[in-house]
Amino acid sequence: MVLFAAMHDARDPRLTADDRSEARLRRDQALRRVGHMRRWVIGSSAALTAGFAVFVAQVAHGRSSSTTARSGASSARQVSQSEPALPAVANPGDLGLQGPDQVPQPAAPSPPQSTPAPSDSSGGGAPAVSGGS
Amino acid sequence: MLGREQHARFQAFGSTAVVGVTDRRRMTAARAAVTEVVDAFDLACSRFRDDSELSMVNAADGETVHISPLLVETVAASLRAARLTDGDVDPTVGEALIALGYDRDYALVGAAEPRRIQIVPVPGWRTIKLDPEAGTIRLARGVRLDLGAAAKALAADRAAVAASDAAGCGVLVSFGGDIALSGPPPEGGWRVRVTDDHRSEVDAPGQWITLQSGGLATSSTTVRTWATDDGVAHHLVDPATGRPARDVWRTVSVAAGSCLDANIATTASIIRGERAVEWLQSLRLPSRLVSADGVARHVAGWPDEGDDLA
Numbered sequence: 001m002v003l004f005a006a007m008h009d010a011r012d013p014r015l016t017a018d019d020r021s022e023a024r025l026r027r028d029q030a031l032r033r034v035g036h037m038r039r040w041v042i043g044s045s046a047a048l049t050a051g052f053a054v055f056v057a058q059v060a061h062g063r064s065s066s067t068t069a070r071s072g073a074s075s076a077r078q079v080s081q082s083e084p085a086l087p088a089v090a091n092p093g094d095l096g097l098q099g100p101d102q103v104p105q106p107a108a109p110s111p112p113q114s115t116p117a118p119s120d121s122s123g124g125g126a127p128a129v130s131g132g133s
Numbered sequence: 134m135l136g137r138e139q140h141a142r143f144q145a146f147g148s149t150a151v152v153g154v155t156d157r158r159r160m161t162a163a164r165a166a167v168t169e170v171v172d173a174f175d176l177a178c179s180r181f182r183d184d185s186e187l188s189m190v191n192a193a194d195g196e197t198v199h200i201s202p203l204l205v206e207t208v209a210a211s212l213r214a215a216r217l218t219d220g221d222v223d224p225t226v227g228e229a230l231i232a233l234g235y236d237r238d239y240a241l242v243g244a245a246e247p248r249r250i251q252i253v254p255v256p257g258w259r260t261i262k263l264d265p266e267a268g269t270i271r272l273a274r275g276v277r278l279d280l281g282a283a284a285k286a287l288a289a290d291r292a293a294v295a296a297s298d299a300a301g302c303g304v305l306v307s308f309g310g311d312i313a314l315s316g317p318p319p320e321g322g323w324r325v326r327v328t329d330d331h332r333s334e335v336d337a338p339g340q341w342i343t344l345q346s347g348g349l350a351t352s353s354t355t356v357r358t359w360a361t362d363d364g365v366a367h368h369l370v371d372p373a374t375g376r377p378a379r380d381v382w383r384t385v386s387v388a389a390g391s392c393l394d395a396n397i398a399t400t401a402s403i404i405r406g407e408r409a410v411e412w413l414q415s416l417r418l419p420s421r422l423v424s425a426d427g428v429a430r431h432v433a434g435w436p437d438e439g440d441d442l443a
Binding site: 096097098099100101102103104105106107108109126127128129130131132133 | 142149308322323329330335337346356386389394398417419433434437
């Protein structure tokens with residue numbers, strides 16, 4: 001209203017030059033106030049939009065195109081919470097009897113050599129014998 | 134390679150123990166490590182020592198008993214063996230062995246006069262309640278464990294690793310013919326003679342092979358036998374009958390990733406009889422089976438060459 005009144009006064013032919021000058025000053029002040037208010041509204045709208053976008057990204061996760069580290073970490077947590085827990089990794093020994101890395105190889109006969117009788121002294125070169133016990 | 138391997142022999146677990154090293158200068162360290170493992174397993178798992186933990190467990194009469202981590206591990210290994218063999222290898226055969234006359238150290242049983250025997254049912258491995266976290270075990274009343282074969286094989290695996298670590302070289306450990314390897318092998322591998330009896334001379338009928346790693350076990354019905362009023366008995370009891378296993382295979386040798394797994398396979402194969410061949414093939418375990426009439430059969434990559442009985 002102040003702005004319209006100031007504009008009207010500035011064009012009124014009945015006013016003196018001084019009155020018109022004062023009216024133009026009031027009009028210019030009102031225009032500046034309108035400009036300030038418009039910038040404030042635009043800034044506030046941008047901030048509110050950004051805040052709303054963050055809120056939606058967190059609430060409706062997985063439907064956002066956001067690639068921030070924060071949302072990535074959140075994604076990992078939510079996936080691990082929503083998937084069923086996998087059974088513990090089995091001990092290899094429980095899976096069955098384990099075969100050898102290499103199959104036995106044939107060996108040439110040794111020169112005749114007796115297996116020493118069991119004793120507490122070191123025996124020497126006679127190889128081991130695998131048999132029933 | 135610092136030179137040819139060297140072997141030392143001594144008594145352990147009622148049989149002959151062999152320690153082989155790839156660096157002969159390290160034998161003392163290797164053997165000391167092996168002896169330490171033997172002593173620990175003997176105190177935990179012997180059925181014939183009154184002061185062993187196993188004797189305490191067998192005498193608990195249904196009560197829960199706290200046991201050492203080593204006995205927990207050995208019982209767990211026996212339960213795994215039972216699981217993997219559908220109960221053909223069963224640690225609850227203790228009472229059946231006693232009823233068959235194997236109630237003392239074999240040195241005394243084998244030399245005794247024929248004894249009157251009984252056949253008693255084997256209660257089964259599911260009667261064992263082991264709590265590894267709590268370190269406790271409870272056997273149903275009247276159940277007695279025999280951990281002999283599993284304990285010996287597990288001890289060989291542990292001793293080989295301990296000796297190799299202590300000696301800083303490749304090591305072979307054999308307890309009664311059940312062999313575990315650790316560390317780098319000698320050039321060309323460890324030479325081993327495979328026969329019916331681990332006490333045999335190296336020229337006894339059998340086969341020479343070489344091994345690079347893992348374990349090798351042999352079970353035989355021709356050893357650890359004793360006279361009874363029902364004929365000759367042996368120590369490999371069929372849990373399904375409470376009797377010594379049928380004599381389909383007199384000797385079975387298996388190579389595996391560890392001595393324990395090899396021993397499980399040989400024991401189960403003796404019990405399974407004819408079914409053992411297909412089973413071993415399905416598991417891809419290289420094996421040598423000698424029939425009761427002395428003919429060797431090779432399975433899953435076990436070499437054919439040089440077998441006296443093939």
